[in-house]
Amino acid sequence: MKVYVIHCTEKGRIPRLTPEQAQSLKEALGKALAANSGVRYNGTMYEPQTGIGVCDWDAPSPQTVEDILRQLGIPYDAVVAVQPLVL
Numbered sequence: 001m002k003v004y005v006i007h008c009t010e011k012g013r014i015p016r017l018t019p020e021q022a023q024s025l026k027e028a029l030g031k032a033l034a035a036n037s038g039v040r041y042n043g044t045m046y047e048p049q050t051g052i053g054v055c056d057w058d059a060p061s062p063q064t065v066e067d068i069l070r071q072l073g074i075p076y077d078a079v080v081a082v083q084p085l086v087l
Contacts, residue, residue, distance in 0.1 A: 002083065003065045005055035005076050012077035013051030014044070025072070032068045039064055 046053025
C-alpha cells in the first residue's frame with residue numbers, strides 16, 4: 001500500500017537538521033525499517049525554506065507508518081493511504 005506522510009502545519013513541518021542530526025535520523029530509520037519487514041521508506045520531498053513536505057512510504061497500513069514516526073519522534077500532520085488518480 002502506498003502511504004504518504006504530510007508535513008504542512010507549523011507543528012508538523014520538517015525542521016532544519018544539522019549533518020549530525022540527519023545522520024542520527026538515518027541510522028534510527030534504518031533500525032526501524034529493519035524491525036518492520038514489509039515497510040519501505042522511499043524518500044522525502046520538501047521545500048527547505050518552509051519545511052513543508054511529503055514522505056513516500058510503502059507499508060501494510062498507514063498505522064504502521066504512524067507507529068514508526070512516533071517511535072522516532074518525527075512530527076507530521078497526516079498519514080494517508082493514497083492511490084493514483086486515473087484520468
